[in-house]
Amino acid sequence: MTEKNNMYKPSLHFTPSYGWMNDPNGLVYHDGIYELYYQHNPRGIDWNCMTWGHARGTDLLHWEDLGDVLEPDENGLMFSGCAIRNDRGLLGLPEDALLFFYTAAGHSSRESKGKPYTIRLAYSTDGGNTLIKKDGKLANGEVIETLAAENRDPKVFWHEESGAYILVLWIENNDFGIWRSEDLEKFTMTQRVTLESGYECPDLFRLPVISAKEGGRETGEEKWVFWTAHGYYYVGSFDGYEFHQEQERRCASQMGPDVVLPYAAQIFSGPEKVLSVSWLRTKCVGGRTTGMMSIPKEFSLIRNKDGYILRQNFPSAVMEAFAQTENGILDGACCLKLCNQNPLPFVPEPETMGMHDEDMEWEIRFLSKETCLLKLECQRDTKKLFFTRGIVTDSCETGCELENLELIYDHGILELLGNNGTFYLAVDFPELRAEAVDKMKMSENLKEWT
Numbered sequence: 001m002t003e004k005n006n007m008y009k010p011s012l013h014f015t016p017s018y019g020w021m022n023d024p025n026g027l028v029y030h031d032g033i034y035e036l037y038y039q040h041n042p043r044g045i046d047w048n049c050m051t052w053g054h055a056r057g058t059d060l061l062h063w064e065d066l067g068d069v070l071e072p073d074e075n076g077l078m079f080s081g082c083a084i085r086n087d088r089g090l091l092g093l094p095e096d097a098l099l100f101f102y103t104a105a106g107h108s109s110r111e112s113k114g115k116p117y118t119i120r121l122a123y124s125t126d127g128g129n130t131l132i133k134k135d136g137k138l139a140n141g142e143v144i145e146t147l148a149a150e151n152r153d154p155k156v157f158w159h160e161e162s163g164a165y166i167l168v169l170w171i172e173n174n175d176f177g178i179w180r181s182e183d184l185e186k187f188t189m190t191q192r193v194t195l196e197s198g199y200e201c202p203d204l205f206r207l208p209v210i211s212a213k214e215g216g217r218e219t220g221e222e223k224w225v226f227w228t229a230h231g232y233y234y235v236g237s238f239d240g241y242e243f244h245q246e247q248e249r250r251c252a253s254q255m256g257p258d259v260v261l262p263y264a265a266q267i268f269s270g271p272e273k274v275l276s277v278s279w280l281r282t283k284c285v286g287g288r289t290t291g292m293m294s295i296p297k298e299f300s301l302i303r304n305k306d307g308y309i310l311r312q313n314f315p316s317a318v319m320e321a322f323a324q325t326e327n328g329i330l331d332g333a334c335c336l337k338l339c340n341q342n343p344l345p346f347v348p349e350p351e352t353m354g355m356h357d358e359d360m361e362w363e364i365r366f367l368s369k370e371t372c373l374l375k376l377e378c379q380r381d382t383k384k385l386f387f388t389r390g391i392v393t394d395s396c397e398t399g400c401e402l403e404n405l406e407l408i409y410d411h412g413i414l415e416l417l418g419n420n421g422t423f424y425l426a427v428d429f430p431e432l433r434a435e436a437v438d439k440m441k442m443s444e445n446l447k448e449w450t
Contacts, residue, residue, distance in 0.1 A: 007434045008286030010411040011331035014063040014293040016053050020045055021291040022264065023153075023201060024277045025052055026083035026100050028128070029270030033058060035098070035128045036277065036293065039080060042068055045290045050077040050105070054128070060275070060296045060317055061330075069131045070102065070122060075141075076112035079103035080153045080201060081119075083128075084165075084269045087158070090184045091123070091134070098124040099184070100131055101143060101167070103152040117150045118142045119169065137185045144179055144187045148172040153201045157269060162240025168226075170200040176226075178204075178243065190241040193226075196249050201229035201264040204238065205274055210300045210311060212420070223301055223308055229264045231278075235301070235308040247307045254425040257387065257394035261426040262294055274299040275315060280426055282413065285433040294426065295408055295415055302422060311421040314406055332436025333410035334366065338446045340403060360386075362446050366409050367439040373432050374409070378402060387414075389429060398423065405446075409437060 009015055019042045026037035033056055040053030052070035055063040070078045081102030089095045100122040106115030121143050122131040135141035143154070144167065151171045159166045159180075167179040167187060174194050179187040209221040224238040226245070231252040236245040253262045265278035275296050284290040297312040314335075322328050322335035340362055361380040365372050375388040383398045398418075406417040412432035416425045 008288060010292060010413055010433070011333045011436075012061045012295060012408070012410050013280065013413055014055055014057075014065075015289045015291070016040055016042075016055075017065050018045075018288055019043065019290075020047050021053065021289065021293075022047070022279050022281075023080045024264065024266045024279060024293060025080050025102070027266050027268040027277060028083040028085060028098060029268050029275075030085050030096070030098065031127070033127070034060060034268065035083065036063060037069070037083065037100075038279075038293065039078075040068060045284045045287065050079055050108075052078050052102070052131070056128070059321060060315055061321055063293075066129070069129070070100070070133075072109055072111070073104070073133070074111045075104035075118060075120065076106040076115060077104075077108040079105040079108075079117070080264070082155045082266065082269065084156055084158070086123075091121075093123055094125060096125075098128050099156075100124070101154040101156050103154065105150075105152070107149075116146045117152050118146055119144050119151070119154050119167075143167075144169070144189075147177065151177075155203050155266070157204070159238075159240045164240060166204065166240065168202045168204045170198075170202055170228075174198045176202050176228075178241070180240065191243065193243055195226060195228060195232070195234055195245070197230070197232055198226075198228035198234070198249075199230060201266070203227040203266055204243065205267055205299075206238075207274055207299055207301045207310075209308065210302050212302045212304055218300075219303075221303075225299075225301075225310070227265065231260065231262055231265065233310055250310065252310050252312065252424060254398065254423060255396060256425060256427045257396050261428060262424075265294075267299070268296075273315065276312075280413065280428070282428045283430045285412075285430045292413070295410075297417075297421075297424075300421075302420065309422045312417055312424050313421045314408065314417070318408075319406075328440065329437060332438075333408060334437045334440055335408050336364065336405065336440060336442075337448060338364075338405045338442065340445055360443075362443045364407075364440065364442045364446065366437045367441065368435050368437055370439075373435050373437065374414070374429060376414070385425070387427060387429070389432065396425070396427075398425075411435065 022039040036055045051068040054066040054069045057063040086097040106112045136143035164180040178191040181187040226234040262278035278294045300311045363377040366374045377386040402418040412429040414427045
């Protein structure tokens with residue numbers, strides 16, 4: 001890639017060398033390595049010709065692009081799925097093999113015309129570098145029976161209490177299915193569940209409940225969360241057979257100026273912490289890539305008077321990497337962890353005065369060579385956030401007070417966490433993609449916090 005084309009890539013949000021990318025797939029941690037597979041069109045910057053691309057990293061910030069590993073075939077394009085380590089040595093494969101459950105999207109190509117979507121299996125015995133397709137036990141090579149023409153997006157995990165692997169799948173409309181298997185060969189369906197507004201890319205995982213009053217300590221309580229593509233999550237219980245929702249659905253992401261940027265998040269299989277990556281639906285800049293991955297988040301739950309609320313935080317490894325820098329800037333990206341110590345409005349510096357300044361509660365400026373690339377402001381009464389680039393200003397509602405902030409800004413991508421991680425917003429400023437930050441300034445009422 002030329003230096004000119006490379007200038008439009010963020011430093012810490014993974015993008016392929018070229019092409020369209022969407023859903024994260026096959027997220028798995030093994031032997032100190034995070035494997036990140038993803039939906040990829042290697043032929044163009046628009047959605048088409050879905051393969052699985054592959055990237056690898058060790059620190060959740062820097063990723064090596066390893067190219068495509070799962071190509072379309074007579075069963076269809078390669079749609080989304082998951083990966084697990086073969087810890088129990090099943091399917092005649094070694095324990096350190098990686099197993100991949102994926103969707104073959106029938107009728108999506110000339111070769112697969114007339115075929116339905118099917119759930120299939122692949123494996124790797126070389127650490128995830130090479131994926132080999134393997135027929136399932138059903139007559140046509142499927143892992144489970146097709147229930148609807150476009151059922152897709154399998155997620156598989158081991159459920160210790162009931163001693164079985166669990167497979168969750170989007171079936172159709174707002175319907176999802178749960179299957180069990182002890183040997184990864186024969187799967188038995190145990191539930192078909194309807195989730196309000198739920199759609200594709202399901203995940204099902206257990207989260208610790210964190211005390212909102214005791215400095216973020218774990219309470220010992222755990223709840224199960226059923227996740228769907230738009231970031232809707234449903235808190236409840238799961239016994240290895242059925243999921244039972246216990247409170248109304250909530251959304252993990254805030255609406256930005258024009259769109260909810262994150263989509264199709266998936267958690268890593270393997271690590272002790274629950275770590276999630278989502279696709280950020282960013283625009284193409286420089287004619288090279290469309291879309292990117294989010295910075296990973298660590299998930300937990302906070303319980304308050306309104307029930308259980310998802311808590312998202314940047315992993316400690318990410319925060320430590322920035323803490324080791326001289327000024328919180330890493331590869332032209334920056335990280336801030338701040339709290340508003342004074343809820344009263346601040347007095348802006350004269351050169352920052354603008355049409356909204358008299359109403360602002362706080363501001364943060366991201367600079368390059370003393371030029372302000374982006375000014376982020378919070379309005380006192382409405383709690384709106386304003387994003388100013390030059391003479392252009394956009395805004396969005398927060399719906400709440402923002403008492404503390406964690407944010408990462410990376411070449412035009414802002415990911416902002418607030419209120420101990422219960423508020424999450426991602427915003428894309430494509431016109432700033434080529435600009436690296438070398439300094440941050442903020443109003444005096446914002447102070448660093450730990």
